[in-house]
Amino acid sequence: MTAPATPSAASRIAVVTGASSGIGAATARQLAAAGYRVVLTARRKDRIEALAEEIDAAGHSAAAYALDVTDRAAVDEFATAFRTIGVLVNNAGGALGTDPVATGDPQDWRTMYETNVIGTLNLTQALLPALTASGDGTVVVVSSTAGHGTYEGGAGYVAAKHAEHVLAETLRLEIVGQPVRVIEIAPGMVKTEEFSLTRFRGDEERAAKVYEGVAEPLSADDVADTITWAVTRPSHVNVDLLVVRPRAQASNTKVHREL
């Protein structure tokens, strides 16, 4: 079995967006444990500062930087802090609503496109020079199984996640020959504290129904584990796309529930 690679000095920094909770927070913890100096970004400063302290206290290295990924000027300003970085994990994003195409709110579609797609574009564009300068860079795009198939009520989110998939696939084509990998991780049903709650605008009952009867949805740690595994493969190994679902989920619309 291939041993996990340890980052070189020039590629030791890993930037994680949406690091205030869920998959982002779990990924920050695991990359820190794998030897990266993690830079946590999210809008909620208090949360990422607390997580950075926790990671430091565990003997690893972290810094927190409050950032809205949709604010290009702020992203550009953030990027000036880095000459070289090893890893960018584009995790920030999320879903809003489950309305059908016929009645979906265009503003929800815009918001999802902005946070998931333009946010990923902003960070990737701003940090690509530093990733390339490291001589060993990795861009991770945390998309979704929603980026690979649709389902009723999901179109706004599905469209945004398909766009993220296209961004990753196109970037990989465009920068081949440069020392930067592009990895897409596409998780299916993951039970986190916020994803479903945000989608249903705080309606706890509807949010909980998504996971009803599902024995073991994926956890944030399960997904962070796949991200960390892909990132710590030797530099010449590019995991283009990794789809990960719970065993109880065979497709976006086929879920085994014990009710």
Ligand code: 8X3
């Ligand atoms: C989350 C998966 O099924 O809610 O990205 O679209 S799903």
